């Protein structure tokens with residue numbers, strides 16, 4: 001806590017954390033409800049397919065947001081649901097349950113489908129170095145909480161019965177659609193233009209949505225009794241019930257993709273505030289889309305990739321993470337394999353830079369050490385200032401590159417000494433608290449003595465190279481890569497090695 005306090009104290013008002021709030025469509029200073037404790041809710045996956053790289057861009061950005069908040073000295077309770085029931089085919093709440101359909105198609109239970117894809121998702125999160133949420137609750141395990149929230153909505157008079165379920169009457173909620181920044185008429189025109197709203201018998205308004213869906217006769221799995229009959233909860237109600245259970249009825253930040261603004265989050269606000277009579281969430285943050293090679297991802301274009309596809313092509317998942325941070329989260333980002341190749345080069349460059357810092361042997365005293373450190377410290381401040389300015393990751397990465405290039409030019413001029421190198425390494429590690437690119441592994445890589453066997457091979461290769469036996473040198477390089485996952489690089493200062 002002491003450390004956190006000092007961090008906050010160091011910041012002047014210019015560098016205080018500001019976040020863009022979709023609700024008011026501008027940046028505002030971040031002030032949590034409870035002093036240093038922050039409640040953060042993230043819409044999780046619907047566990048019936050492997051998330052594509054566009055989904056994972058959202059989770060990477062949300063991870064950076066969480067890390068920046070933590071870096072500002074706050075302690076974050078992060079809740080991210082995993083939908084295992086209730087997400088209907090159309091986001092406008094019509095059609096069948098996505099998981100139920102998948103289960104029927106694959107002749108498996110909904111539970112096994114949900115468990116399978118949840119595991120795949122958490123594996124992806126791990127490989128992308130996304131911090132695990134404090135909790136990943138499932139609606140199927142919170143039916144009593146969901147039913148009691150629906151009861152409260154019912155008691156306030158917002159509920160009515162239609163043919164296939166209990167609906168929320170959006171006409172009764174005065175500020176419905178506020179999050180979209182559109183008038184109700186504009187919102188309705190927009191929904192109609194979307195042409196994905198089916199007609200449900202008894203549904204009053206086009207924007208009304210199901211909170212409890214009645215079971216069909218033959219449905220058995222994930223069906224529960226309720227005051228309104230047997231059935232299962234709607235998708236929107238799940239996020240309201242789960243977030244309020246773990247974060248309280250009024251909490252700090254709710255994040256999700258921009259595609260959730262018009263329906264899912266708008267409905268979450270309506271039903272939560274209808275039930276509690278108070279404001280639901282203070283800051284709404286939305287992550288923009290990822291396009292692939294300039295085009296929207298679609299099955300027909302065959303440009304939907306998963307993290308597994310990226311790994312399968314031999315890419316380091318952290319290079320993908322770096323690429324995703326190269327754009328601002330509120331802007332559309334264009335994913336290209338050329339861009340990913342560049343991110344690989346950039347990331348490897350950072351790793352080599354860190355490893356070389358550990359090799360600096362110069363112990364000479366420099367008269368201008370303080371000037372150098374001051375310049376690095378300025379970039380460090382600007383790095384965090386950029387992040388605190390609504391998570392400007394591209395700008396913060398530019399500041400980090402400035403640290404690398406200033407250090408490199410000092411090294412090239414023969415000045416960089418050991419203490420300065422250590423100072424820069426420490427700054428880089430501070431950056432990585434937010435970037436999550438595993439810098440620590442590369443800073444310390446050189447500190448571990450090379451295992452005798454590896455050292456012998458590196459030396460043998462060096463001898464072969466010097467005696468111009470390039471065939472042998474290449475064979476040893478290959479062996480080191482395949483057996484020990486070590487990459488060698490010939491520099492003018494001799495051979496250096498790192499683990500990619």
Ligand SMILES: [Zn+2]
Nearest residue numbers: 043044239264
């Ligand atoms: Zn949600």
